[in-house]
Amino acid sequence: MSQMIHRRTVTVRTEHGLHLSPCSRVAQTAMKFRSRVVLVRGSVRADAKSVLDLMTLAAGPGAELELEVDGDDAPQAVDAILHLFEHDLVSAP
Amino acid sequence: MLVKHGIAVSPGVAIGQSMVLGAEAFRIPQRFVSVSAVDVEITRFQTALQAVCTDIEENERVARERLGSQYAAIFTAHLMMVQDRKVVDEIESLVRQKCFSPEFAVSRVFRQYAKKFQNLGVPYLAERATDIFDLEKRVLRQLLGERREELRNITAPVLILAHNLTPSETASLDKGYVLGFATEVGGTTSHTAILAGALELPAVVGVGNFLSDVAGADTVIIDGSHGTVIIDPDPDTLARYRASEQEHRNFSSRLESIRTLPSVTQDGVAISLYGNIEFPHEAASARQRGGEGIGLYRTEFLYLDASAEPTEEDHYQSYCEVLRAFPDRPVVIRTLDLGADKLPIGFRMEYPEGVNPALSLRSIRLSLQHLDLFRTQLRAIARAACHGDLRIMFPLISTLLELRQAKMILGDVLEDLEEQGIPFRRDISVGMMMEVPSAAIMAEQFAREVDFFSIGTNDLIQYTLAADRGDPRISNLYRAGDPSIVRLIQIVVKAGQSRGIPVSVCGQMSSDPLFVPLLVGLGLRHLSVTPHLIPEIKELIRKLTISKAENLANRVMRMETANDVESFLRGEYRKLSPESPA
Numbered sequence: 001m002s003q004m005i006h007r008r009t010v011t012v013r014t015e016h017g018l019h020l021s022p023c024s025r026v027a028q029t030a031m032k033f034r035s036r037v038v039l040v041r042g043s044v045r046a047d048a049k050s051v052l053d054l055m056t057l058a059a060g061p062g063a064e065l066e067l068e069v070d071g072d073d074a075p076q077a078v079d080a081i082l083h084l085f086e087h088d089l090v091s092a093p
Numbered sequence: 094m095l096v097k098h099g100i101a102v103s104p105g106v107a108i109g110q111s112m113v114l115g116a117e118a119f120r121i122p123q124r125f126v127s128v129s130a131v132d133v134e135i136t137r138f139q140t141a142l143q144a145v146c147t148d149i150e151e152n153e154r155v156a157r158e159r160l161g162s163q164y165a166a167i168f169t170a171h172l173m174m175v176q177d178r179k180v181v182d183e184i185e186s187l188v189r190q191k192c193f194s195p196e197f198a199v200s201r202v203f204r205q206y207a208k209k210f211q212n213l214g215v216p217y218l219a220e221r222a223t224d225i226f227d228l229e230k231r232v233l234r235q236l237l238g239e240r241r242e243e244l245r246n247i248t249a250p251v252l253i254l255a256h257n258l259t260p261s262e263t264a265s266l267d268k269g270y271v272l273g274f275a276t277e278v279g280g281t282t283s284h285t286a287i288l289a290g291a292l293e294l295p296a297v298v299g300v301g302n303f304l305s306d307v308a309g310a311d312t313v314i315i316d317g318s319h320g321t322v323i324i325d326p327d328p329d330t331l332a333r334y335r336a337s338e339q340e341h342r343n344f345s346s347r348l349e350s351i352r353t354l355p356s357v358t359q360d361g362v363a364i365s366l367y368g369n370i371e372f373p374h375e376a377a378s379a380r381q382r383g384g385e386g387i388g389l390y391r392t393e394f395l396y397l398d399a400s401a402e403p404t405e406e407d408h409y410q411s412y413c414e415v416l417r418a419f420p421d422r423p424v425v426i427r428t429l430d431l432g433a434d435k436l437p438i439g440f441r442m443e444y445p446e447g448v449n450p451a452l453s454l455r456s457i458r459l460s461l462q463h464l465d466l467f468r469t470q471l472r473a474i475a476r477a478a479c480h481g482d483l484r485i486m487f488p489l490i491s492t493l494l495e496l497r498q499a500k501m502i503l504g505d506v507l508e509d510l511e512e513q514g515i516p517f518r519r520d521i522s523v524g525m526m527m528e529v530p531s532a533a534i535m536a537e538q539f540a541r542e543v544d545f546f547s548i549g550t551n552d553l554i555q556y557t558l559a560a561d562r563g564d565p566r567i568s569n570l571y572r573a574g575d576p577s578i579v580r581l582i583q584i585v586v587k588a589g590q591s592r593g594i595p596v597s598v599c600g601q602m603s604s605d606p607l608f609v610p611l612l613v614g615l616g617l618r619h620l621s622v623t624p625h626l627i628p629e630i631k632e633l634i635r636k637l638t639i640s641k642a643e644n645l646a647n648r649v650m651r652m653e654t655a656n657d658v659e660s661f662l663r664g665e666y667r668k669l670s671p672e673s674p675a
């Protein structure tokens with residue numbers, strides 16, 4: 001039985017893109033869940049629980065990323081990540 | 094295996110473990126651990142990591158209290174990077190599955206990430222590579238603890254890999270443990286390169302970015318004869334190089350035996366060999382290797398090394414020291430060749446924007462505009478010349494007027510010394526460097542006004558081919574074998590012969606055995622070379638005959654490209670010296 005993968009699109013809205021501190025907030029959030037959380041930009045896939053991986057997305061302001069989540073707490077994880085991108089990472093400090 | 098190409102600056106092959114120099118340098122003592130030790134090593138890694146995290150948390154707390162949470166965020170991010178599960182997993186699996194020592198695994202994994210960041214093409218992320226190197230160091234420092242080794246007290250043989258080495262760092266390398274080095278920047282004639290030659294360490298410079306490709310303790314081969322750096326060589330390559338390393342050693346020890354033999358061709362024509370030196374103490378080593386004098390004493394180090402401007406007495410003492418090694422042989426002092434890449438301490442000169450320093454106020458041009466500096470040196474030379482055959486050579490002369498101006502100032506200086514009743518030598522011999530194409534073309538006219546020429550091939554090539562010698566991207570243009578260079582040398586040699594003044598070559602070209610038969614064939618009878626190469630060049634000369642060398646030069650004169658010239662000379666050289674490692 002294959003588990004459903006939850007997919008969403010998120011937009012990077014921080015002034016400088018996914019720099020070090022936004023990446024750490026994404027990773028901190030993703031790590032609260034058991035689900036596998038992946039962000040995809042073009043051909044690059046990043047484990048959202050790894051700051052270093054997230055940085056290799058080199059996502060600038062306005063970049064659109066595909067969010068892929070699978071696991072038993074996937075719905076909650078999707079909500080948390082979406083909330084982060086839509087509200088907390090709008091104008092980064 | 095990764096092969097990198099740079100500029101060969103000091104011959105020989107060195108094989109060993111790398112030591113990557115950053116602001117702080119560590120040598121990684123061992124790369125592998127035994128299978129039975131894996132669990133202990135993993136625990137050791139985890140303990141070290143925990144200690145690093147505690148450190149960073151402390152930094153974070155202090156930053157938050159003193160500077161505000163905005164700054165503390167940097168450490169929060171560092172903490173997340175160092176605890177990054179992916180990174181930790183990769184390190185642990187290298188230890189578990191490949192038996193890497195934790196130090197080696199940490200260096201490998203962190204550097205792979207740093208490299209990824211540098212290659213993303215985003216300046217902000219490229220700069221984050223610095224954070225990763227910082228974390229690598231933090232973890233290594235914990236792992237190595239007291240066993241940590243720094244450049245100053247290395248206790249096992251290493252090859253030094255660095256972005257750049259300053260001349261003082263190069264000079265302080267312990268030859269007992271440093272087997273060779275490679276740097277990302279620098280050119281053939283950078284001070285570091287010249288010092289590498291003096292230390293006789295195989296060295297390659299101008300390799301370009303490569304430090305993030307190598308982990309501490311990787312096996313590395315530095316081939317200072319061909320300008321190659323090989324990281325993590327495969328077994329075949331390693332075996333091949335081990336053989337050639339041995340060959341080079343045999344070759345060097347054989348050369349020892351010809352030190353005392355004269356430098357003459359098979360048909361009995363003497364080719365005088367002199368040393369090029371930077372420091373007075375090198376004169377003794379040039380003599381010990383069979384040098385017949387000093388063909389080029391670069392006096393810039395008096396300025397670059399000093400904390401204050403050297404006095405006339407400082408100059409005088411240095412020149413006398415050189416003369417003590419060669420009391421009855423020619424010692425040629427090149428007057429200050431400062432500017433462009435070499436500026437003395439306390440001497441601030443800014444080149445206006447858009448001005449190319451190499452084509453601007455440097456060398457004799459600088460001396461002629463800063464007469465105080467110039468006169469101080471000329472006085473010291475004229476005084477020291479009382480103790481031997483000291484000669485003056487003006488660098489970078491471009492026009493006859495410039496030469497006449499320099500000679501006029503020398504005349505003034507001699508007159509002053511006479512008036513002051515200070516002992517000096519009146520009939521001091523005055524020559525010039527032939528390193529600007531305009532001067533080489535006008536060599537006939539110059540030959541009437543000087544006592545000798547010395548061809549400085551480094552600048553001559555740079556100015557003739559309009560190719561910066563420090564830029565590896567255009568090293569295909571910067572070639573001693575270019576037919577234009579061969580022709581300019583021929584013009585200068587003929588001009589010297591027609592006026593009966595001696596001509597020598599003191600650039601790197603005469604230190605390259607490949608070109609020696611050509612230079613002899615073009616009519617040169619004086620060569621000034623890096624001191625440690627004197628025996629090798631002499632051995633080659635002793636195999637030549639003038640008629641063969643002239644024949645070879647005639648053939649070269651008919652060639653059209655540097656490639657043709659150099660590959661022909663390489664073939665001829667192999668015939669002459671089949672057993673040499675080059």
